[in-house]
Amino acid sequence: MTSGLDQWARRAGGGDHDAFRRLAQGVAPHAHRLAWRLLGDADLAADAVQECLVKLHRHLDRYDPRQPFLPWAMTIAGHAARDIWRRERSDRRAPLEHADTLAAPASSRPDQRAEIAQLRGDLTRAAAGMSDAQRRVFVLRDLEGWTTAEIAELMECTESTVRVHLARARARARSALAHHGGDR
Amino acid sequence: MTTCKHIRELLPLWAGNDLTDAESQAVADHLGGCADCAAEAEAWRLDLTRTVAAAAAEEPPSLPDGLVEAAVAVLRPSGTSRHRLAALQPLAAAAVLLVLLWWSPLEHLPSTAQGVAWHEVQDAFHGCLEDPIPLTQWDAPTGAGVVALFKRDRTGDRYELTDCLEGDDLAAWRRYPWLQQRLRTMADEGDDIVVAVCRDQQDDRVGRRRLRRDALAELR
Numbered sequence A: 001m002t003s004g005l006d007q008w009a010r011r012a013g014g015g016d017h018d019a020f021r022r023l024a025q026g027v028a029p030h031a032h033r034l035a036w037r038l039l040g041d042a043d044l045a046a047d048a049v050q051e052c053l054v055k056l057h058r059h060l061d062r063y064d065p066r067q068p069f070l071p072w073a074m075t076i077a078g079h080a081a082r083d084i085w086r087r088e089r090s091d092r093r094a095p096l097e098h099a100d101t102l103a104a105p106a107s108s109r110p111d112q113r114a115e116i117a118q119l120r121g122d123l124t125r126a127a128a129g130m131s132d133a134q135r136r137v138f139v140l141r142d143l144e145g146w147t148t149a150e151i152a153e154l155m156e157c158t159e160s161t162v163r164v165h166l167a168r169a170r171a172r173a174r175s176a177l178a179h180h181g182g183d184r
Numbered sequence B: 001m002t003t004c005k006h007i008r009e010l011l012p013l014w015a016g017n018d019l020t021d022a023e024s025q026a027v028a029d030h031l032g033g034c035a036d037c038a039a040e041a042e043a044w045r046l047d048l049t050r051t052v053a054a055a056a057a058e059e060p061p062s063l064p065d066g067l068v069e070a071a072v073a074v075l076r077p078s079g080t081s082r083h084r085l086a087a088l089q090p091l092a093a094a095a096v097l098l099v100l101l102w103w104s105p106l107e108h109l110p111s112t113a114q115g116v117a118w119h120e121v122q123d124a125f126h127g128c129l130e131d132p133i134p135l136t137q138w139d140a141p142t143g144a145g146v147v148a149l150f151k152r153d154r155t156g157d158r159y160e161l162t163d164c165l166e167g168d169d170l171a172a173w174r175r176y177p178w179l180q181q182r183l184r185t186m187a188d189e190g191d192d193i194v195v196a197v198c199r200d201q202q203d204d205r206v207g208r209r210r211l212r213r214d215a216l217a218e219l220r
Helices: A004-013 A017-039 A042-062 A069-087 A095-101 A110-128 A132-143 A148-155 A159-180 B004-014 B021-031 B035-056 B067-074 B082-103 B118-124 B170-175 B177-188 B205-219
Strands: B145-152 B158-167 B192-199
Touching: A004 A017, A004 A042, A004 A069, A017 A042, A017 A069, A017 A132, A017 B067, A042 A069, A042 B067, A042 B158, A069 A132, A069 A148, A110 A159, A132 A148, A132 A159, A132 B035, A148 A159, A159 B004, A159 B035, B004 B021, B004 B035, B021 B035, B118 B158, B118 B205, B145 B205, B158 B205, B177 B192
Parallel strands: none
Antiparallel strands: B145 B158, B145 B192
């Protein structure tokens, strides 16, 4: 099944600039969310979106139209975010670390919102103890669904290293939730 | 021999299906005969699901207005086509208008309907803005705060907010490609661009965001 983005990508690859504009509008929210989760800063995430769009435009001829476009675009967005985190100081706060400043989604029920809000408070404490690498691996694997091989390629490390970071990140998050109880 | 300790070290990865086939088989074999580890494994699955659900519920702040459009405009192919010429027509009209304005006596120019007086700007920013400085003379300081850019009309009395950014490093805004493009466009159109800053002394990120949001809502 072909998505609208796939169709715009094919047309944009043929030089249709209006198609590229529509493609960029479709990709930007996804790239922004990924970059924000990885970088923890709204301004840097906006930078990453810009760089992602530039890279997409430059490398559109490498896109295989038989494959879905969005995962390919998100790989490029991940690389754009990585380029930025390398340039930036390492002491910036991560998105999970200011999770308690954000509102719970309006679509959930009040009891669910309260539950999520409390979980986020616990996550805030957990994320504060994670290294940058642990947090990024957690974001990419558990929130964005990347494979460990894809993460290893992005972070330029081995899959074993990714798995070590992932296990530690999950363990830290779980220990923060330990007092929470829930429905168990 | 597979010990409970070894198996429990694998459970964070088992919970997310991130083990190798051999590791998965070893865990499955052990859990089949160890009720304690089986209960721990189930707890791991549940906790990971809840953790991911809570983290995924976070939504990023909105993309800056016009960011995608500015990027796409910059990436427009340089070849001259019928569409490109059509896109230039409004610019040509603007250039003619600018020439006409340039030759008009200043005292006969009507003041712009857009923009507000500086004291109204200060009200929107809760009085924290430093005096506005022409962009060409402004040396972005380091440190946290809010940066506001204005178009100042020819009378010098009215200010139209065009951009407002907040961040940990005020100097960083200069490298935003979309903003640089917008500034170039404004400069090309002959706008008098001034910049004012509200420095954040306490690294109050939430306060900065609220200030920026309120000012944008008030002035745009």
